Amino acid sequence: MVTEAQNVIDELVAGNKRFLEGQSTKSSALSLRRLKDFAEKGQLPKAIILCCSDSRAPVETIFDQDIGDLFVIRVAGNIIAPSLVGSVEFAASTFGTRLVMVMGHTQCGAIQATLDHIHHSHAISSENIHDIVSRIKPHIFPIARITGLTAKDMANRAVEANVLASVSQLSHSSRLIEGLVQEGKISIVGAVLDLATGQVRLLDPAL
Ligand SMILES: [Zn+2]
Numbered sequence: 001m002v003t004e005a006q007n008v009i010d011e012l013v014a015g016n017k018r019f020l021e022g023q024s025t026k027s028s029a030l031s032l033r034r035l036k037d038f039a040e041k042g043q044l045p046k047a048i049i050l051c052c053s054d055s056r057a058p059v060e061t062i063f064d065q066d067i068g069d070l071f072v073i074r075v076a077g078n079i080i081a082p083s084l085v086g087s088v089e090f091a092a093s094t095f096g097t098r099l100v101m102v103m104g105h106t107q108c109g110a111i112q113a114t115l116d117h118i119h120h121s122h123a124i125s126s127e128n129i130h131d132i133v134s135r136i137k138p139h140i141f142p143i144a145r146i147t148g149l150t151a152k153d154m155a156n157r158a159v160e161a162n163v164l165a166s167v168s169q170l171s172h173s174s175r176l177i178e179g180l181v182q183e184g185k186i187s188i189v190g191a192v193l194d195l196a197t198g199q200v201r202l203l204d205p206a207l
Pocket residue numbers: 052053054076077078105107108109110111
């Protein structure tokens with residue numbers, strides 16, 4: 001782990017703790033001042049976060065971060081597709097940001113739709129939604145085949161598997177990103193937000 005990336009993780013963990021304890025520090029007046037400041041001087045986000053579009057997963061809020069802190073890429077199911085990799089490449093190479101986090105969340109509709117598709121061959125109403133499901137499907141297929149899991153356990157394990165697969169894919173699907181990882185300039189980590197509690201848990205890639 002790159003030291004600077006670990007420091008950012010520590011900041012995010014501390015921010016999530018403040019959020020959980022009702023001690024969030026952000027104020028709209030300060031945010032507006034920061035926005036004006038960054039508009040003049042440009043941005044220098046401390047982390048790039050690829051996460052789901054779900055309305056219950058607002059990244060800045062759950063990490064108690066402000067305008068200019070996070071370069072956030074949101075897409076249903078936090079999938080890896082060319083334009084999303086390009087967004088990470090852009091931020092990592094432009095701002096020198098050291099931490100990339102892929103964050104999934106419990107109760108993810110995209111994951112559940114993919115599980116339903118695997119189990120019941122549910123038809124998918126649009127080609128574009130099918131593109132999302134088909135990217136998630138190989139990541140969670142082995143989990144969908146495990147017998148004896150409750151629906152909730154299966155969904156939670158599928159969310160984690162999808163995050164870890166996205167971390168791995170992101171690390172290897174771009175020569176630029178792979179190079180930055182090898183040079184020790186960025187670290188890529190996975191995490192899951194528990195919607196029931198608001199807590200973010202970092203995932204161990206060895207799992
Ligand atoms: Zn989701």
